[in-house]
Amino acid sequence: xxxxxxxxxxxxxxxxxxxxxxxxxxxxxxxxxxxxxxxxxxxxxxxxxxxxxxxxxxxxxxxxxxxxxxxxxxxxxxxxxxxxxxxxxxxxxxxxxxxxxxxxxxxxxxxxxxxxxxxxxxxxxxxxxxxxxxxxxxxxxxxxxxxxxxxxxxxxxxxxxxxxxxxxxxxxxxxxx
Amino acid sequence: xxxxxxxxxxxxxxxxxxxxxxxxxxxxxxxxxxxxxxxxxxxxxxxxxxxxxxxxxxxxxxxxxxxxxxxxxxxxxxxxxxxxxxxxxxxxxxxxxxxxxxxxxxxxxxxxxxxxxxxxxxxxxxxxxxxxxxxxxxxxxxxxxxxxxxxxxxxxxxxxxxxxxxxxxxxxxxxxx
Amino acid sequence: xxxxxxxxxxxxxxxxxxxxxxxxxxxxxxxxxxxxxxxxxxxxxxxxxxxxxxxxxxxxxxxxxxxxxxxxxxxxxxxxxxxxxxxxxxxxxxxxxxxxxxxxxxxxxxxxxxxxxxxxxxxxxxxxxxxxxxxxxxxxxxxxxxxxxxxxxxxxxxxxxxxxxxxxxxxxxxxxx
Amino acid sequence: xxxxxxxxxxxxxxxxxxxxxxxxxxxxxxxxxxxxxxxxxxxxxxxxxxxxxxxxxxxxxxxxxxxxxxxxxxxxxxxxxxxxxxxxxxxxxxxxxxxxxxxxxxxxxxxxxxxxxxxxxxxxxxxxxxxxxxxxxxxxxxxxxxxxxxxxxxxxxxxxxxxxxxxxxxxxxxxxx
DNA sequence: TTTT
DNA sequence: TTTT
Numbered sequence: 001x002x003x004x005x006x007x008x009x010x011x012x013x014x015x016x017x018x019x020x021x022x023x024x025x026x027x028x029x030x031x032x033x034x035x036x037x038x039x040x041x042x043x044x045x046x047x048x049x050x051x052x053x054x055x056x057x058x059x060x061x062x063x064x065x066x067x068x069x070x071x072x073x074x075x076x077x078x079x080x081x082x083x084x085x086x087x088x089x090x091x092x093x094x095x096x097x098x099x100x101x102x103x104x105x106x107x108x109x110x111x112x113x114x115x116x117x118x119x120x121x122x123x124x125x126x127x128x129x130x131x132x133x134x135x136x137x138x139x140x141x142x143x144x145x146x147x148x149x150x151x152x153x154x155x156x157x158x159x160x161x162x163x164x165x166x167x168x169x170x171x172x173x174x175x176x177x
Numbered sequence: 178x179x180x181x182x183x184x185x186x187x188x189x190x191x192x193x194x195x196x197x198x199x200x201x202x203x204x205x206x207x208x209x210x211x212x213x214x215x216x217x218x219x220x221x222x223x224x225x226x227x228x229x230x231x232x233x234x235x236x237x238x239x240x241x242x243x244x245x246x247x248x249x250x251x252x253x254x255x256x257x258x259x260x261x262x263x264x265x266x267x268x269x270x271x272x273x274x275x276x277x278x279x280x281x282x283x284x285x286x287x288x289x290x291x292x293x294x295x296x297x298x299x300x301x302x303x304x305x306x307x308x309x310x311x312x313x314x315x316x317x318x319x320x321x322x323x324x325x326x327x328x329x330x331x332x333x334x335x336x337x338x339x340x341x342x343x344x345x346x347x348x349x350x351x352x353x354x
Numbered sequence: 355x356x357x358x359x360x361x362x363x364x365x366x367x368x369x370x371x372x373x374x375x376x377x378x379x380x381x382x383x384x385x386x387x388x389x390x391x392x393x394x395x396x397x398x399x400x401x402x403x404x405x406x407x408x409x410x411x412x413x414x415x416x417x418x419x420x421x422x423x424x425x426x427x428x429x430x431x432x433x434x435x436x437x438x439x440x441x442x443x444x445x446x447x448x449x450x451x452x453x454x455x456x457x458x459x460x461x462x463x464x465x466x467x468x469x470x471x472x473x474x475x476x477x478x479x480x481x482x483x484x485x486x487x488x489x490x491x492x493x494x495x496x497x498x499x500x501x502x503x504x505x506x507x508x509x510x511x512x513x514x515x516x517x518x519x520x521x522x523x524x525x526x527x528x529x530x531x
Numbered sequence: 532x533x534x535x536x537x538x539x540x541x542x543x544x545x546x547x548x549x550x551x552x553x554x555x556x557x558x559x560x561x562x563x564x565x566x567x568x569x570x571x572x573x574x575x576x577x578x579x580x581x582x583x584x585x586x587x588x589x590x591x592x593x594x595x596x597x598x599x600x601x602x603x604x605x606x607x608x609x610x611x612x613x614x615x616x617x618x619x620x621x622x623x624x625x626x627x628x629x630x631x632x633x634x635x636x637x638x639x640x641x642x643x644x645x646x647x648x649x650x651x652x653x654x655x656x657x658x659x660x661x662x663x664x665x666x667x668x669x670x671x672x673x674x675x676x677x678x679x680x681x682x683x684x685x686x687x688x689x690x691x692x693x694x695x696x697x698x699x700x701x702x703x704x705x706x707x708x
Numbered sequence: 709t710t711t712t
Numbered sequence: 713t714t715t716t
C-alpha cells in the first residue's frame with residue numbers, strides 16, 4: 001500500500017552508524033523540520049523526525065552529514081514496538097529513508113570536498129525499505145565493515161560505537177532479504 | 178521546510194471524534210498500511226500509523242469511515258511530547274492529515290450513501306497543518322458542535338465521547354489560528 | 355535529487371501493454387485525478403496524468419486494471435522529448451510508476467478475482483525508475499513475453515498489440531540497466 | 532483525489548513573474564532535477580519540470596531565486612491544454628507549487644540577505660492549488676502589483692515583462708477563487 | 709529551450 | 713492496542 005514520506009530538514013546531531021551482526025550498516029539520525037508557521041506564542045516550532053538508512057547509504061550519511069547538515073529524505077513511515085527495561089511495550093514511529101540527498105553547498109563546513117549528490121545504497125536502489133530498525137544494535141567487534149576511510153569520515157568520531165553500550169539484539173535473521 | 182506524507186491503508190478501528198473546549202472537531206484514527214513485501218518468516222507485515230484530522234474533515238471522517246475502511250491521507254508528519262502519569266516524557270510521532278480520501282466503493286458497507294469523495298475542511302483547504310494534537314481532549318459538554326446529523330453518522334456510536342474519560346488539557350489558546 | 359509523485363485516480367482507458375525489442379514489458383495509462391474544488395463555473399475538473407510502468411508491474415496493470423479502475427501510483431516525474439512527424443520537437447512530461455496499487459474492491463467489476471494488492475515488478479522493487487518511455491514501441495513479434503495467461507487477463511484484448519501500428523524505435527540499448 | 536508532488540532541483544533560468552489582469556502574481560520556472568543514476572551511455576540525465584506559483588509566493592520566488600538556485604517544491608500535478616498558433620491542441624503537464632523552499636545557503640550568491648526560508652503566499656497556505664496556469668498572461672499595464680521593492684529584487688530584471696510579447700488571454704474570471 |  |  002502507498003506509504004511515502006519526503007522531508008527536508010537539518011540533522012539534530014551527528015548521525016550514528018552501527019552494524020548488524022552480519023556487518024550490514026545502518027545509520028540513524030533525527031531531522032529537525034521547521035514548521036511553516038508560528039504557533040500561538042509567535043514562535044516557529046519544528047518536528048523532530050527519527051530516520052534510519054541502511055547499507056551503503058548508511059555509510060554515506062555517516063561520512064558526509066553531521067549535526068546541522070541540511071538533508072532531504074525520501075522514504076517510508078515505519079512503526080515497530082519493543083519492550084523497555086520496565087517491561088512496557090513502547091511504540092515507535094520512524095522514517096526508513098530510501099534515499100538521502102545532501103543539500104549542503106559544495107563549499108560548506110570548512111572545506112569538505114562533498115557536494116549536493118544523493119546517496120544511494122546500490123545501483124538498484126530501494127531494495128527493501130522494510131528493514132528492521134530495532135533499538136539495540138550489534139556492536140561491531142572488529143570486523144571490517146567494508147567502507148572505512150572514505151573522505152569526509154575524519155570529521156566524525158573515530159569510533160562510531162564508543163558511546164553505544166546497548167546489548168546485542170539484532171541478528172541478520174531479522175533482515176528480510 | 179518540506180514535510181509531506183501520503184498514505185493509503187485501512188482504519189484499524191472506528192475513528193474517534195472529539196472537540197476542543199471551543200468546539201473544534203478533531204478526529205484521530207490509525208491506518209494499517211501493509212508493507213509490500215513479506216518478512217523473513219514469510220508474513221506480510223503492516224505499519225500502524227496514527228493520524229489526526231481537524232474541523233470539517235474530522236467530522237467527515239468520523240461520519241463516513243469506520244474500522245476496516247480504506248482511506249488515503251495526504252498530510253504532514255508531526256512530533257510532540259507529553260508527560261505521562263508517571264512523569265515520563267513520551268514522544269509521539271503522527272500524521273496530521275490535510276486531506277482524507279475515502280476509497281471505499283460507493284456501494285460498500287451495506288447501504289451507506291457515500292462514495293469515493295475527498296474530505297476537505299473548508300473551501301481554502303489546509304489552513305494550518307500544525308494544529309496541536311495532544312493526547313487528551315475536552316469532553317464536549319452539551320454544546321452543539323455544528324455538524325451532527327450528517328447521513329452516515331448512524332453507523333457510528335451515538336455518543337462519540339462515551340468512552341472518553343480523559344482529563345481536559347487542551348484549550349483553544351493552544352490552537353495557532 | 356528528490357523527485358516523488360503520489361497519485362490516486364481512475365484509468366481513462368484500458369492500459370496499453372507493449373514490449374521492447376528485448377521483451378521488456380511496458381504499460382502506459384492515463385490517470386484522471388479529480389481536483390478537490392470546483393472551478394469558476396462550478397464544475398469539478400480533473401487532471402489527466404500519463405503514467406508508465408515497466409516489467410512485471412506492467413503486466414499486472416495490463417491484466418488487472420481497465421478503464422475506470424481506481425488505482426494509486428507512487429513514482430517519479432519524467433520529461434523527455436521527441437521529434438514529431440513535422441520535425442517539431444515535442445516535450446513530454448509523465449509519471450514513471452514505481453508501484454501501482456489496485457484500489458478496486460475485491461468484488462468489483464462483475465467478478466474478477468483480483469483484490470487490492472499492490473503491483474511490484476520484482477523482489478527488489480523500483481530498480482531504476484528512469485527507464486525510457488519513448489513514444490513508439492517494438493511490436494512484439496511472436497516471442498513469449500513471459501507472462502501470458504495470468505488470471506484476469508481474459509477480460510483484456512487477446513492481442514494487446516493489435517491496435518499498435520507504431521514504428522520500431524526503441525531497443526534495449528536504450529535501457530539503462 | 533490524491534495528487535502530490537515533491538521535487539528538489541535547480542532553476543534552469545531566472546523565474547518569470549507575471550500578473551493577471553487583476554494583479555494576481557504568478558511565477559513560472561523550470562526545475563532541473565537530476566536523475567539518481569546514469570543512462571546506458573554513462574551520463575547523468577535530468578528531468579526538466581515546469582512549475583508555477585501564485586500570489587505572494589510568486590513574488591518571493593521571483594525575488595529570491597534565479598538561474599541555478601536550488602529549491603524544493605511541494606505541490607500538485609496539473610494538466611491543461613490550449614490551441615497553438617497552428618490551431619493544434621497542445622497538452623501541458625506542470626506542477627502547481629503550494630510551497631517553495633529556498634535551499635541556497637544564507638551566504639550564497641554574493642550578498643543577498645536571504646536564507647533558507649520557505650515561501651508561502653499567506654498565513655493560511657495553499658488556498659486553491661488549482662489555479663489556471665495558461666500559457667499567455669496579461670501584461671501588467673502600470674497598476675501597482677502590491678509587492679515591488681522587496682530586498683533582493685535588484686538582481687532581477689527591472690521589468691519582468693520586458694521580454695513578454697504574448698497576447699492577453701487570461702482574465703481573473705479564470706481564477707477559481 | 710535547460711541546472712550544479 | 714491493530715486493517716483486508
